[in-house]
Structures are given as structure tokens and as C-alpha cells.
Amino acid sequence: MTHPSTAQARDELRDLLFAGTFESHHQSIRDALFDPVFDPRQGLNLEQAGRLAYARSRHVHAALERPLQILANPRRLFALAEWPSLLDVASFSLLMVHYNLCLGTVYDHAHGRQDIAELTEALDALTSFGPYMATELGYGNNVAALETEAVYDPQSQTFTLNTPGAHAQKYMSYSGFGDIPKVATVMARLKIDGKDLGVFPFLIRLSTEAGLCPGIRAALCPEKPVQGLDNGLTWFDNVRVPRSSLLHGDMGHFADDGRFVLGSGNARARFLRAMSRIIPGRLCVASAGLGASRASLYIALRYGQQRLTNAPGTNGMPVIEYRSYQRPMFSALASAYAMTLLLNEAKARFLACEDEPSAEVVSLINITKALATWDASAVIAECRERCGAQGIFSTNRIADYGSLLQGLVTAEGDNLVLLGTVAGQLLAQDWQGDEPARPGRVSNLAEPEWLIAALAYREHQLWQTIREDMAGDERGYFEAWNDAMNPGLALARLRGERIALEQLWGASLHACQDQTKAALAALASLYGLNLLQRDAAWFLAHDRIDAGQALSLEGVIDRQCAVVRPHVATLIDGFALSPELLRAPIAQDDYIQAFCKEVNANVD
Known part of the structure; x- marks a missing residue:
């Protein structure tokens, strides 16, 4: 039986990790995953697995409120991103593309429009799935350069959607299963009277149960492990669509005489508005990554x-008692908590924006998406290795999570590109706020407040040094920026890590339960110590630690792992997971019996 104080600490940790919204926003989604449709299925080929993902997505949709209601409540959308991938990686991809990207674009730019009510209802009722077609084979992340075109004919008041060449085929969208009804949001270049007006979203019927609509061709991409979905190459061959297909929002409007009039702002501003779902999408991606990490x-x-x-001296020592196991695994636990709290802060700042998020908020979201998915990739890889052969089996989940993260690190923006953008913004502006003080030398390197001050000092020094180097470079801006790129990436990354440590330490200070305070403080020290060790040469060169302290860090971190050890069971119980939910044999109370049952069931 769980001791009352431990149960209270577990519940407080859960409320912290889910920002006090577990019962209101997460629990019903979690409960939907107990349905037998999510039970493990062995021996499926990739097409069967893909079609099962569609069935599972329909189940989640039926168990919850309508997608348009979820889009009106972003916290609910972020919660939806966090859970289905724990049991089916492909279902997460389907749901997020449908809810956030496809229907979300309709919600942002055409909510309530009667001329597309039939297509909107098909998406909201999930009688049709919603692919999102932005990326093209020849352009990758450079959506602004895409070449799919939508040419407007004022006489007929229709658009002709066309793919001008192989490089412009829509790439990776879910178009391969042509017999599944789909309504797609397609990003295309709007052309009127020979003028290129930039990239706009269009809503079109892609397929019915009878197959792809006339003029649309699709071919399945090569097979992907684990994620057996119908990613395809899609070609539009002069497809005629009504003018209602254009989701123009405030980016323009049709005059009474049928002419299209551009909205205010320049082409860049309109493009960013057209891609409005990418920013909340990054928070969804980070949510999924950290859900898999936990x-x-x-x-x-x-x-x-x-x-x-x-x-x-013994033949029965649990592997968790070894320092060689504790350091990587407890460090991973500390970083998972820190990244989750960083994500919570980014969500809170995003939700606090009444209109478009500010540049500062977007930068924090970009940092969070990059750090969260990178960290999740590292955590999952470490967990897989520490589980030995058991970590290889899909039935134990972890290997499948690794496949998920391979996609998430580049989804909604490549991490290096996102951090590079943040670095450019940080270096282009003056330092915001007070200049961090030079932290004094301490004897206890595990003190979180000192670790925060040390990170803040390094962050400012990096910013200052890079700015000075760029200002003194006379070769031209590109050459100066190219040489500053890697230090700039380190600056942007450090900004996120410092905020994450502040959030983790702050949570320990504000915790009500003594056990929660101790557990979070232990994690904060371990997380900060690992960052200090990574950059120990810099802190030694800047005289913030001495040579003896630099050499002692290995032992300090090992001793901190011993401090974390008594709290591990409570810390993972705060994740709101259970063996019954995850259905992973090695997570059960008796993993040997569970694994034998799994193997024998498959033999039968």
C-alpha cells in the first residue's frame, strides 16, 4: 500500500507536470487508450498497421469532443498530442495532421464559412481524414519557395490547381490509401492575371471511398519502420476547384465583382499568417516527444x-543500484522533468498572447521544440540501451518511441534551423533585462541557485563575445554570421537550458509536500551539474571553478545520483502512467511472468 505522504507527493508531481490540467484536459484522452483497439497487434505488415492507425484515430475522435471544439481550447490540443503516440506512433501523426494542420488552418482562416461547410463538417465529423500538403519533394522545409500553383480565372471564378514538375509534387502527405475519404489543406502559389501573390492555403476534396478525385495522382513513398502510414507523392494535373477553396482569412478577400484583393502587410507577413498552425504545431510536437520520453x-x-x-557478494542486485546505471538514467529523468517544465512555460506564454505571439514567445517555442525533441531522442536511446535485449522489442514500446523521435526532430521545422533563427534574433538585439552578475566561487557545486547564476553568466558572456566578433569582422555579413553560427547555436541552447533549470528549481521551492520538494531539488542539482560538467572547460577558463572542482565533478554527480535514488519510484509515478495503460511486459509488476505470457500468446 502506498504511504499517504508518498501518494500526496505523486499527485503533486502529476499536477506540476500537467500544469494542473490533468483531470480537465488529459484524463479522458488517456482513458480512451484503454480500449482493446489499442491492444498490441503482432505480425502486421505496414499497410495493415497503417489502416489500424486510421481505425484507432477514429476511436479517439469518437471518444472526445469534436475537433473544432478542441481547436478552440489549445491546452486540449496539446494534451491530445501527448497520449496516443504512447500506444501507436502512427495514430499521433494522423491525429495531429488532421486536427492541428489541416482543420486548424480552416479554423484560423475560414471558421464558420458557409461556402465550405460541407467539407468542414466532413473533417469535424471525421467522415474524411485531413492531410496537410505543404512540403514539396524539391524544397523540403523551404515552403515559401514551393511551386504548386493555383491560377484564378475571374470569369468562371474557379482555380486551377497544378503541379508544374516532379520537384513540385507534394511530399509525405497522407495520400497513398486512395480509398479512404480525405479533404486536404493544400499550400499553393496563388496566381492572378499573371501575378504571383504568394503562398495561400486551399481546401479541396482529395479522395472518396471510390478513390482519388479526377486529376489527382498519388503514389506511396517507400516503407518506413513502425510508422506504417500512407505517406505519398501527390500530383495535381489541372484540377479545377471553386473559389471557395481559397482559405484567405484576413490575407485578402473577393470583391463584389469577383476580383481578389490582397490584405494588408507584405508577402512575408501573409505567408507567415498562412502557415499559422506551425507555431502551435511545434508545441504539439514537443508534447509528443516528452510524453514518449517520460x-x-x-x-x-x-x-x-x-x-x-x-x-x-550477491546474485540478486537490481541493476538500478549501480552508479553506472544511475548516472545516465537519473540524468535522463532530471532532464525529462526540466524539459517538461520548460514546455509548460512555453505553453503558458503562448496561451497568454491575445493576438499573434510576440517574437520573444516564438523564440521560446522554437527553443523548446528543439531542446525537447533532442532531449527526448537522447533519453529514449539511453532507455533502450539500458533495457538490453528487452529494449529492442516493439512490445516494450521504447524502440517504437525512438522511431517517433526520428520524425519529430525535423517536424514543424528542423531543430538546427529553429535554433539558428533564435540565435540570429538574440544577436541582433540588445541584451534584454539586467546584465547577469559574475557568480562567486562556491564550495558546493550542487547548489541550484549558484548553477542558475553560472549558466546565466555564461549565456551573457557568449552573447557579448559573439557580438564583438561579428562587429569586428569586415568580410561581409554572411561570412561573419557563418563563423558565429555554432557559438550562436550554443547560446540559443543555453538560453533554453537556463530557463528549464529555473523552472525546475522554482517548482521545488513552491512545492507543498516535503517529499516533492526534496525530489525536485535533487533533480535540479543533477540537471545543473550535468550542464556544468559539459562546459567545465569554459567555467575553468573564466575562473568560476578551479581545477580541483573540475576534476571532482564526476564524483559530485555520482553522489547526487545517490540523493535522487530514494525518490525515483515517486518521480515516475508522477507521470500518470500505469502498466495497464502501456501494456509493455517489462513495465509490469512481474516482468518475467508478463513476458512469458506475451511470448506464449504469440506462439499460440
Whole structure:
């Protein structure tokens, strides 16, 4: 039986990780995943797995309120991003593209329009799935350069949607299963009277149960492991669509005589407005990544408490008791908590914006998406390795999460590109706020407040040094910026890590339960110590630590892991996961019996 104080600490940690919204926004989504449709299925080929993902997505849709209601409540959308991938990686992709990108674009630019009510209802009722077609084979992340065109004919008041060449085929959108009804949001270049007016979203019927609509061709992309979906190459061959297909929003309007009139602002501003779902999409991607990170830790650490090894003097030592296991795994636990709280802060700032998010908020979201998905990739890889052969099996989930993260690190913007953009913005403006003080030398390197001050000082020094170097470079802006790129990336990354540590330490200070305070403080120290060790040469060169302290960091981190150890079970219980939900044999209370049952069931 769980001690009352431990249960209270578990509940407080859960409320912290889910920003006090678990019951209101997360629990019903989580509950939908207990349905047998999410039970593991062995031996499926990729097409069967893909069609199962469509069935599972329909189940989630039926269990919740309508998608348009979810879009009106962004916290609910972020929660939806966090759970389905824990049991089916492909279902997450389908749901997020449908809800956030496809229907979300309609919500942003054409909500309530009667001339597209039939298509909107098909998406809202999920009688049709909604692909999002932006990326083209020849352009990757450079959506602004795409070449799919929509030519307007004022006489007939229709558009002709066309793919001008192989490089302009829509790439990776879900178009391969032509017998599944779909309504797509297609990003295309609007052309009127020979003028290129930039990239706009269009809503079109892509397919019915009878197959792809006339003039539309699609071919399946090569197979992908785990994510057996119908990613395809899609070609539009002079497809005629009504003018209602244009989701112009405030980017323009049709005059009474049928002419199209551009809205205010320049082409760049209109393009960013057309791509409005990318920013909340980055928060969805980060949510999914950290959900998988926490699930991996839950599975691996429960297994680590049971997996017995031969140690000096005993044949029954759980692997979790080894320092060589504790350092990578407890460090991963600390970073998962820190990244989750960083994400919560980014969500809160985004939701506080009454209109378009400010440049500062967008920068924080960009940093968060990059750091969260990179960190999740590292955590999942570590968990997979620490589980040995058990980590390889899909039935134990962790390997599948690794496949998910391979896509998330480049989804909604490549991480290096996002951090490079943030770095450019940080270096182009004056330092915001007070200049951090030079932290004094301390004897206890594990003190979180000192670690925060040390990171803030390094962040400012990096910013100042890069600015001075660029100002003194006479070769031209590109050459100066190119040489500053990698230090700039380090600056942007450090900005996010410093905020994450502040959030983790602040949470420990504001916790009500003594056990929660101790657990979070232990994680904050461990997270900060790992950052200090990574950049120990810099802190040594700047006389913030001495040579003896630099050499002692290995031992300091090991001792901090020993401080974390008594809190591990409570910390992972705060994830609101359970063996019954995840259905991973090695996460069960008796993993040996569970694994044998799984194997025997498959043999039968």
C-alpha cells in the first residue's frame, strides 16, 4: 500500500507536470487508450498497421469532443498530442495532421464559412481524414519557395490547381490509401492575371471511398519502420476547384465583382499568417516527444528495479543500484522533468498572447521544440540501451518511441534551423533585462541557485563575445554570421537550458509536500551539474571553478545520483502512467511472468 505522504507527493508531481490540467484536459484522452483497439497487434505488415492507425484515430475522435471544439481550447490540443503516440506512433501523426494542420488552418482562416461547410463538417465529423500538403519533394522545409500553383480565372471564378514538375509534387502527405475519404489543406502559389501573390492555403476534396478525385495522382513513398502510414507523392494535373477553396482569412478577400484583393502587410507577413498552425504545431510536437520520453523512463526504470544481476557478494542486485546505471538514467529523468517544465512555460506564454505571439514567445517555442525533441531522442536511446535485449522489442514500446523521435526532430521545422533563427534574433538585439552578475566561487557545486547564476553568466558572456566578433569582422555579413553560427547555436541552447533549470528549481521551492520538494531539488542539482560538467572547460577558463572542482565533478554527480535514488519510484509515478495503460511486459509488476505470457500468446 502506498504511504499517504508518498501518494500526496505523486499527485503533486502529476499536477506540476500537467500544469494542473490533468483531470480537465488529459484524463479522458488517456482513458480512451484503454480500449482493446489499442491492444498490441503482432505480425502486421505496414499497410495493415497503417489502416489500424486510421481505425484507432477514429476511436479517439469518437471518444472526445469534436475537433473544432478542441481547436478552440489549445491546452486540449496539446494534451491530445501527448497520449496516443504512447500506444501507436502512427495514430499521433494522423491525429495531429488532421486536427492541428489541416482543420486548424480552416479554423484560423475560414471558421464558420458557409461556402465550405460541407467539407468542414466532413473533417469535424471525421467522415474524411485531413492531410496537410505543404512540403514539396524539391524544397523540403523551404515552403515559401514551393511551386504548386493555383491560377484564378475571374470569369468562371474557379482555380486551377497544378503541379508544374516532379520537384513540385507534394511530399509525405497522407495520400497513398486512395480509398479512404480525405479533404486536404493544400499550400499553393496563388496566381492572378499573371501575378504571383504568394503562398495561400486551399481546401479541396482529395479522395472518396471510390478513390482519388479526377486529376489527382498519388503514389506511396517507400516503407518506413513502425510508422506504417500512407505517406505519398501527390500530383495535381489541372484540377479545377471553386473559389471557395481559397482559405484567405484576413490575407485578402473577393470583391463584389469577383476580383481578389490582397490584405494588408507584405508577402512575408501573409505567408507567415498562412502557415499559422506551425507555431502551435511545434508545441504539439514537443508534447509528443516528452510524453514518449517520460513513458520510456517509466518502462525502463520499473524494469531496472526488477532486473537482477550478479554483483560482488550477491546474485540478486537490481541493476538500478549501480552508479553506472544511475548516472545516465537519473540524468535522463532530471532532464525529462526540466524539459517538461520548460514546455509548460512555453505553453503558458503562448496561451497568454491575445493576438499573434510576440517574437520573444516564438523564440521560446522554437527553443523548446528543439531542446525537447533532442532531449527526448537522447533519453529514449539511453532507455533502450539500458533495457538490453528487452529494449529492442516493439512490445516494450521504447524502440517504437525512438522511431517517433526520428520524425519529430525535423517536424514543424528542423531543430538546427529553429535554433539558428533564435540565435540570429538574440544577436541582433540588445541584451534584454539586467546584465547577469559574475557568480562567486562556491564550495558546493550542487547548489541550484549558484548553477542558475553560472549558466546565466555564461549565456551573457557568449552573447557579448559573439557580438564583438561579428562587429569586428569586415568580410561581409554572411561570412561573419557563418563563423558565429555554432557559438550562436550554443547560446540559443543555453538560453533554453537556463530557463528549464529555473523552472525546475522554482517548482521545488513552491512545492507543498516535503517529499516533492526534496525530489525536485535533487533533480535540479543533477540537471545543473550535468550542464556544468559539459562546459567545465569554459567555467575553468573564466575562473568560476578551479581545477580541483573540475576534476571532482564526476564524483559530485555520482553522489547526487545517490540523493535522487530514494525518490525515483515517486518521480515516475508522477507521470500518470500505469502498466495497464502501456501494456509493455517489462513495465509490469512481474516482468518475467508478463513476458512469458506475451511470448506464449504469440506462439499460440
